[in-house]
Amino acid sequence: MSTATIAHKTIEVDQEGFMKDHTQWNEDIARELAKLEGIDKLTDHHWSVINLMRREYKEKGDGPSIRRLTKESGVPIKELYQLFPKGPAKKAAKIAGIPKPTGCI
Amino acid sequence: MKKLVILGGGTAGTMMANKLWKALSNKEWKITIIDKETTHYYQPGFLFIPFGIYQKEDVIKPKKKFYPQDIDVLFIDIDKIEPDQNRVLLSDKQIIEYDYLIVATGSEIRPDEVEGMTGKLWRKSIFDFYTLEGSLALADFLEGWEGGRLVVNIAEMPIKCPVAPMEFAFLADAYFKRRGMRDKVDITFVTPLPGAFTKPVCSEVLAGTLEKRKIKVESEFAIGKIDNQKKKIISWDDREILFDLLVAVPTNMGSRAIQRSGMGDELNYIPTDRNTLQSKVWKNIFVIGDATDLPTSKAGAVAHFEGDVLFQNMIDVISGRTPSASFDGHSNCFIESGNGKAMLIDFNYNTEPLPGKFPLSVIGPFSLLEETAINHWGKMMFKWIYWNAIIKGRELPINSHMSMAGKKVPKTIKTAPA
Numbered sequence: 001m002s003t004a005t006i007a008h009k010t011i012e013v014d015q016e017g018f019m020k021d022h023t024q025w026n027e028d029i030a031r032e033l034a035k036l037e038g039i040d041k042l043t044d045h046h047w048s049v050i051n052l053m054r055r056e057y058k059e060k061g062d063g064p065s066i067r068r069l070t071k072e073s074g075v076p077i078k079e080l081y082q083l084f085p086k087g088p089a090k091k092a093a094k095i096a097g098i099p100k101p102t103g104c105i
Numbered sequence: 106m107k108k109l110v111i112l113g114g115g116t117a118g119t120m121m122a123n124k125l126w127k128a129l130s131n132k133e134w135k136i137t138i139i140d141k142e143t144t145h146y147y148q149p150g151f152l153f154i155p156f157g158i159y160q161k162e163d164v165i166k167p168k169k170k171f172y173p174q175d176i177d178v179l180f181i182d183i184d185k186i187e188p189d190q191n192r193v194l195l196s197d198k199q200i201i202e203y204d205y206l207i208v209a210t211g212s213e214i215r216p217d218e219v220e221g222m223t224g225k226l227w228r229k230s231i232f233d234f235y236t237l238e239g240s241l242a243l244a245d246f247l248e249g250w251e252g253g254r255l256v257v258n259i260a261e262m263p264i265k266c267p268v269a270p271m272e273f274a275f276l277a278d279a280y281f282k283r284r285g286m287r288d289k290v291d292i293t294f295v296t297p298l299p300g301a302f303t304k305p306v307c308s309e310v311l312a313g314t315l316e317k318r319k320i321k322v323e324s325e326f327a328i329g330k331i332d333n334q335k336k337k338i339i340s341w342d343d344r345e346i347l348f349d350l351l352v353a354v355p356t357n358m359g360s361r362a363i364q365r366s367g368m369g370d371e372l373n374y375i376p377t378d379r380n381t382l383q384s385k386v387w388k389n390i391f392v393i394g395d396a397t398d399l400p401t402s403k404a405g406a407v408a409h410f411e412g413d414v415l416f417q418n419m420i421d422v423i424s425g426r427t428p429s430a431s432f433d434g435h436s437n438c439f440i441e442s443g444n445g446k447a448m449l450i451d452f453n454y455n456t457e458p459l460p461g462k463f464p465l466s467v468i469g470p471f472s473l474l475e476e477t478a479i480n481h482w483g484k485m486m487f488k489w490i491y492w493n494a495i496i497k498g499r500e501l502p503i504n505s506h507m508s509m510a511g512k513k514v515p516k517t518i519k520t521a522p523a
Contacts, residue, residue: 066261066327067371078329081341086325087299102400 006032018093018100022057025097033095038085042095046083049073053096063093063101106135107423110193110203112183113360114140116148116496117394117408118209119171123498124416126173137177137201139193143168146237147491149405152269152441154240155232155247156280163488164237171496183210186366188387205389205423207415208375210360212265212395212403218356219260221331230336231351234273235265243352247280252289253349258338259296260328263372264357265395265403267303268450270294271311272441273352278318279443295323295338295346304457306515307450310474314442357403359396374398379454380431382415388422391415401434401454409495410435413505435507439484447480449473453507462511470511 004013007028012020017036019025030050034042042050052073056064066089070077080088089101109125111118122138129136150164172178182196186206193201214235216222222231232246233239257274264270274294281287294301294315301311301322315322329341337347359373368375368384376385377397384390393415394408401407411432418428434454439447449471450458462470471480494501 065371071371077341081327085342087297087327 014099016100019097020099022054022097022099025054029097030095033097037091037095039083039091039095043083045075045079046095049075049080049083049088049092050096053092053098057093057096057098063089063096063098065089065101107133107204108202109134109136109205109207110201111136111138111207111209112140112186112193112362113209113211113394113396114138114168114172114178115145115209115211115394116405117211117396117412118207119145119168119496120409120412120498121207121209121393121415122172122176123496124412125419126176127498128416128420131175135177136173137179137203138172139179139181139183139195139201140168141180141182143180145171145496147488148235149266149491150488151234151237151240152272152276154237155234155243155273156276157244157248158276161237161241166492183360183362184365185362186368188366188368188384188390191389203389205419206387206391207419208363208384208390208392208396209394209408210363210396212357212359212374214355215358216353216355218358219328219331219353221333222353222355224331224333226331226333226336226351230349231331231353233353233355234269235354235357246350250350252281252286254291254293254347255350255352256293256295256338256346256348257352257354258326258328259298259354260356261297262303263403264354266438267402268438268440270296270352270354271301271315274315274320275318275443276441277352278320291321292319293321293323293346295326295328297325297327299324302458304452306460307452307458307474310448310460311440314448314476318443357395363396370398372398379434381418381428382411382432383418383422383428391419399432399434402436402438404436404438405491405495406437407435409501410437410505412498433506435505437503437507439480439487441481441484442476445478445481446476447484448476449480449483451507451512456507456509456512459512459514461513464511473512 003010011024053063084091093101111122145166145168147164150159153159184194184196186193191203228242232243257270259270281290300308302308326340328338330339337345339345359369363369363373375392377392379399382391393411395403414430414432417430421428437451439449441447452458460474463473464470
């Protein structure tokens with residue numbers, strides 16, 4: 001485990017950069033984490049996915065898979081890949097400050 | 106009479122029927138096992154069929170041969186489970202009631218989940234090796250193939266036996282070398298994962314093994330569709346890979362009956378307590394093997410380890426106690442690497458596959474994460490163990506909980522007790 005200073009706040013992250021404590025998260029941290037992932041600006045569409053990730057995590061204790069993400073958010077898979085290039089479920093989880101979804105094993 | 110119903114009579118279901126039949130009095134218990142198919146497939150053997158190493162006869166036997174004599178066996182499709190009514194509806198409208206239910210309905214490939222996969226090239230230039238028909242068709246194709254671009258693609262995780270696609274690539278390399286045509290075949294391994302395997306240390310070792318064989322790796326490739334005209338696979342983020350032969354590992358999903366019952370997640374897997382193996386919703390329903398949503402490999406060896414835990418917990422629950430056994434996610438598998446060698450990996454929920462030795466009396470120790478001939482013989486011997494011990498529910502000299510004995514822990518890796 002290590003720590004990182006993001007948006008003037010010290011946060012704990014795991015080896016892959018996922019936040020260890022989702023309660024430390026705030027929207028400024030999300031914007032900074034997004035930049036580290038190569039996403040310069042978070043649009044409304046990004047935010048609706050990020051909020052869904054956090055909601056699912058709080059309800060179920062795990063972030064959703066891409067399949068679930070597209071089903072619940074109504075955002076087509078194609079667009080999810082445009083919003084969060086390479087791995088939408090993993091990348092959105094990282095920016096949302098929740099652990100890596102177990103579906104991404 | 107109390108009623109125990111087992112849905113699915115494959116690896117896990119057969120094993121549980123044998124274990125519980127021995128333990129439960131037939132004066133008090135009626136055991137019923139239900140499956141739509143009469144043939145038992147030795148699924149780990151499918152991998153060897155395309156290369157002519159195994160034939161059809163090696164991997165099929167009648168299911169009935171492995172069930173206890175005096176349990177009820179029904180070969181029929183399930184319509185759905187009605188868990189609130191404690192009953193199962195069959196496709197012929199029969200109603201089967203139960204006191205306890207074990208769901209072992211497995212998972213299956215769903216090529217229809219990828220756009221274009223079941224198009225005109227299906228089983229002509231696009232093959233799977235996760236069904237007997239698929240591996241036999243691929244064997245025929247390979248025999249007459251003169252070479253070109255071979256692409257091995259995993260559509261999405263999780264899949265049954267996550268190392269099988271890589272084993273396929275290793276065996277293909279050895280097969281084309283043996284036929285003196287390796288220079289005519291370009292092999293690319295295309296995966297949605299960031300590397301060769303799901304866990305870091307193992308992934309690194311396997312990446313080296315692939316490189317040594319000149320097998321290219323395309324990672325983080327999530328297939329969106331297949332272009333049958335131009336023979337290419339296209340990812341959701343518009344990367345394209347051309348193929349002459351596509352060996353596809355399609356999306357794996359749980360049984361459609363689970364979907365009809367409304368008991369599954371988006372892949373029809375049943376939310377299951379990762380330690381007790383009970384359904385998260387219905388306490389008289391246990392789930393085992395590929396049918397669960399547990400974050401561990403979908404493989405017969407895992408079902409075997411789960412079997413010991415489920416058995417104990419089932420006995421506890423029917424005796425009015427709380428479940429005392431806990432599953433640690435133990436998984437153990439040989440990875441065939443071609444030319445008579447194989448590797449062995451052993452891991453659980455918290456400890457990733459590590460190098461070292463795997464102690465086993467009589468024939469061991471096996472080397473972990475290292476290619477050796479004895480591992481290959483272990484893998485070949487497994488077929489005998491499978492037919493003669495595993496599905497019959499016999500004890501094996503391997504503990505159902507993972508052990509750290511013999512494992513070498515790299516300094517950078519953290520492990521936690523299960």
